[in-house]
Structure formats: C-alpha cells, structure tokens
Amino acid sequence: MRKALPSILSVISAILICFIAAGLTRDFGTAVDAFMAMWWGAFGDWPKFLETGASTTLLRPLGEAATKAAILTFTGLSVTVAFRVGLFNIGAQGQLVVGALAAAVVGAKVELPALLHLPLCLLAAAAAGALYALGPAILKLKRGVHEVISTIMLNWVAVSLVDNWLVTGPLRATTSGDNSASGTDQIHASAELPRLLGDLSRLNFGIVLALIAAVLTWVFLTRFTRGFEWKAIGLSQDAARASGIDVERGFIEAMLLSGAFAGLGGAVLILGTELKYPASLGAPWGFDGIAMSLIGQGHPLGVLAISTLFGGLRAGGTRMQLFGVHKSFPELIQGLALLLVAARMLWDKLIDRLSPRKPA
Numbered sequence: 247m248r249k250a251l252p253s254i255l256s257v258i259s260a261i262l263i264c265f266i267a268a269g270l271t272r273d274f275g276t277a278v279d280a281f282m283a284m285w286w287g288a289f290g291d292w293p294k295f296l297e298t299g300a301s302t303t304l305l306r307p308l309g310e311a312a313t314k315a316a317i318l319t320f321t322g323l324s325v326t327v328a329f330r331v332g333l334f335n336i337g338a339q340g341q342l343v344v345g346a347l348a349a350a351v352v353g354a355k356v357e358l359p360a361l362l363h364l365p366l367c368l369l370a371a372a373a374a375g376a377l378y379a380l381g382p383a384i385l386k387l388k389r390g391v392h393e394v395i396s397t398i399m400l401n402w403v404a405v406s407l408v409d410n411w412l413v414t415g416p417l418r419a420t421t422s423g424d425n426s427a428s429g430t431d432q433i434h435a436s437a438e439l440p441r442l443l444g445d446l447s448r449l450n451f452g453i454v455l456a457l458i459a460a461v462l463t464w465v466f467l468t469r470f471t472r473g474f475e476w477k478a479i480g481l482s483q484d485a486a487r488a489s490g491i492d493v494e495r496g497f498i499e500a501m502l503l504s505g506a507f508a509g510l511g512g513a514v515l516i517l518g519t520e521l522k523y524p525a526s527l528g529a530p531w532g533f534d535g536i537a538m539s540l541i542g543q544g545h546p547l548g549v550l551a552i553s554t555l556f557g558g559l560r561a562g563g564t565r566m567q568l569f570g571v572h573k574s575f576p577e578l579i580q581g582l583a584l585l586l587v588a589a590r591m592l593w594d595k596l597i598d599r600l601s602p603r604k605p606a
Contacts, residue, residue: 248601250548252593253541256586257555260579267578268571280569284576287562302446307561309447313519315557319456320511321535322542322549323463324375328393328504329544330467331496332480337382337397338508339532340404341375345509347408348374349516350523351417353433360436367437368455368513375509376502378404383501387494393501401532409526419522428525439518452514459507460550467546476500508532537584556580 261281269277286292288311290304321338328335349371358366382396419427439450467473478486479496486493511531516523538556542548559576567573586593 248597249543251597252590253543253548253552253583253587255593255596256541257552257579257583259586260582263582264575264579268575272570276569277571280566280571280575283565283568284559284562287565288558288560289562305443305447305449307558309443309449310561311554311558312449312453313514313557314560315554316452316456316514316518317511317531318534318538318553318557319460319550320507320514321532322538322553323459323535323546324504324507324511324532325535325539326542326544326546326549327463327467327476327500327507329539330473330476330480331500332483333383333386333393333497333500333504335379335382335397335501335504336394336536337379337400337532338504338511338535339530340397340401341378341505341508342512342515342532343401343404343408343527344378344512345371345375346512346516346527347412347417347430347523348509349437349513350430350433353437353517354431354522356437357434358436363434363436364439364517367433367517368510371509371513371516372506373509375505375507375512377505379501379505379508380498383498387497408523413523413525417523429520430523432522433517437517438521439514448519450518452518455510455514456553457550459510460546464546472499508535511535534580537580541580541583541587 265277265281268280272280286294287307290307292304294300294303321342324338324341325335349367352367352370353363356363356366378400379397382391382393382400385391385396386393413429417430419429419431421427439452441447442449442451442454467476475486475491476496476499478489478491479493483493486496512527515527515531534556538549538553542550542552556576556579559579563573563576566575
C-alpha cells in the first residue's frame with residue numbers, strides 16, 4: 247500500500263487540479279455538476295437508478311467503462327512486461343494496430359463455429375502484435391539500435407501502412423452498387439466477443455480477458471523462476487549474465503509477450519466494440535498504455551486498477567459537455583497524474599514525514 251500511495255496521491259491531486267481549473271473557467275457549481283456527471287457516466291448513475299430503478303442507468307455506463315478499461319489494461323501490460331527486462335516499448339500503438347487488423351481480417355474472411363473462430367481471431371491478433379515487436383528486439387540485440395527509437399518509428403509505419411493503404415485499398419469493405427463503406431468488412435457474429443449482459447450493456451468478455459491477463463502476468467512475474475530472471479535482467483544485465491541467465495532470450499521473450507498484449511488490446515477493440523477495422527482507430531490506446539504502466543507503478547494489478555479508473559473516466563467524460571466543460575478533461579487528468587507520478591521522490595519524502603518507517 248505504501249508503494250501505491252504516490253500513484254494514488256498523484257491521481258487525486260490531478261483530479262483536484264482539473265476541478266479547480268474547470269471551476270475557474272466556468273464556475274464551481276458547474277464544475278461540481280460536470281465532474282459528478284463524469285463520475286456517474288463512468289461507474290453508473292446511482293442517483294437516477296435510486297430514483298427510477300432502471301438497471302440500464304448502471305449497466306450501460308459500466309459497459310462503456312469496461313470496454314475502455316480492457317484495452318488500456320492490455321496496452322498497459324504491454325509496456326509493463328517490457329519494463330521488467332529494462333526495455334522501454336513505446337511501440338504498443340503500432341502493435342495494437344496490426345493486431346486489430348489481424349483480428350478484423352480473420353473475423354471477416356474466415357468462417358468457423360464461434361468456439362473456434364473467436365480464439366483464432368485472438369490468437370491472430372496476439373501473433374501479429376508479437377511479430378511486430380520482435381523486429382525492435384532483434385535490432386537491439388544484433389545492431390544495438392535502441393528500442394525507443396525503433397518502436398516509436400514502427401508506430402508510424404504501422405499506422406501509415408494500415409490506415410492509409412490496406413484499409414482504404416486491398417482490405418477495404420466490399421460494396422455493391424453506389425453504396426460506400428469505410429474500413430474493412432464487418433466481422434462475422436461468430437468472431438464477436440460475447441456480451442455478458444445481452445442488450446442491457448456493451449459489457450463484453452474483453453474485460454474478463456484483461457482481468458485474467460493481469461492476474462496471470464502478476465503470478466508469472468512474482469511466482470515463477472523466469473519472472474525473477476526477467477527482474478534480474480532489468481536490474482543489471484551484467485549481473486544477470488554472471489549468474490548464468492540468458493539475457494538475450496529474456497529480451498526476446500519479453501518483447502514477444504509485450505507485443506502480444508498490445509495486439510490483444512487491438513483485438514478487444516475490434517471484436518468487442520467496432521466489429522470491423524474502421525477508417526481509423528482514433529484514440530492513441532498504445533501511447534495511453536505508457537501512462538497506465540507508469541501510474542500503475544509497473545505492477546500488473548496496479549495497471550488493471552488504474553486502467554479501470556481511467557477507462558471509466560473516459561467513458562463518462564462525454565457527459566461533461568452537457569455543462570459546457572470539454573470532454574477531454576479525463577485525458578488532462580491522466581496527463582497530470584503521469585507528471586505528478588514522475589515526482590515520486592517528493593511524494594516519498596512527504597509520506598515518510600507524515601508516516602515514518604518503523605526501524606527494522
């Protein structure tokens with residue numbers, strides 16, 4: 247809990263700063279209404295539910311929050327597992343894009359029973375993301391190319407290749423007559439992530455996959471020998487080699503898993519929400535994964551928790567417009583929280599002053 251306090255205090259401080267900013271630009275009464283609307287839009291409109299008893303006032307916001315939280319969790323885990331071996335994977339956006347395209351193509355072009363089709367789409371997305379992350383790992387090992395440079399450049403290669411050519415060219419949706427459609431063909435129903443509450447909410451199986459991925463990653467990193475070896479590599483490559491650990495293998499394994507997680511994030515977006523690859527994916531989910539990992543302190547369960555929070559705030563952000571407050575405030579809160587987390591030493595000093603550590 248003590249290790250998590252800097253992140254918790256950073257998020258609370260960011261929310262307060264943004265609230266004050268909204269109050270100064272509008273008025274504090276409007277700011278209260280706007281922020282409460284964002285909260286109810288994120289985690290269920292409880293006042294309206296108590297007034298009307300309509301379950302959809304709770305379930306629909308929760309469904310929207312969960313779909314965003316699942317994607318953020320996967321991209322956050324992508325950055326986290328690379329961090330574990332000391333690599334900074336800024337390429338989650340590109341890996342998510344190719345994973346999303348793979349899921350869309352397999353979902354639309356392949357016909358199988360749902361029991362086989364959905365797993366195949368997820369596997370294709372994970373494989374595409376992993377292979378796209380393999381390139382930077384090889385470049386680092388064989389040519390000494392820093393992964394920050396290679397991964398960030400490959401982001402734009404993926405976006406340009408997919409959005410500006412494949413989706414508008416060879417893989418564009420088939421049409422008849424004078425009809426036109428953007429993006430790829432819609433996936434078959436057998437490839438869709440099942441909705442957990444039917445038509446009551448868009449809550450789908452993606453959040454379950456994200457939860458399983460976060461828990462299994464935590465177990466692997468803290469309970470398995472290979473997870474401890476990854477930690478040793480991240481702390482000191484030379485010491486790891488001296489202990490007989492295969493550092494190069496660790497780099498490859500971590501980047502493959504990192505890319506697979508990003509690809510799965512793209513799959514959850516396509517198979518659970520978009521149901522095809524659209525003209526553009528819009529939100530920079532992969533870059534947001536960096537914030538989720540850093541604010542979550544590089545802990546898989548911390549990433550899950552902070553992704554759930556910001557997934558909810560994003561889902562509810564659109565309601566702020568009803569009060570004249572721009573819907574981008576959740577992104578502003580996220581950015582400020584990341585900036586404040588970077589000042590960890592200040593938080594540590596404050597916490598130590600308020601609650602001194604007991605002597606060993």
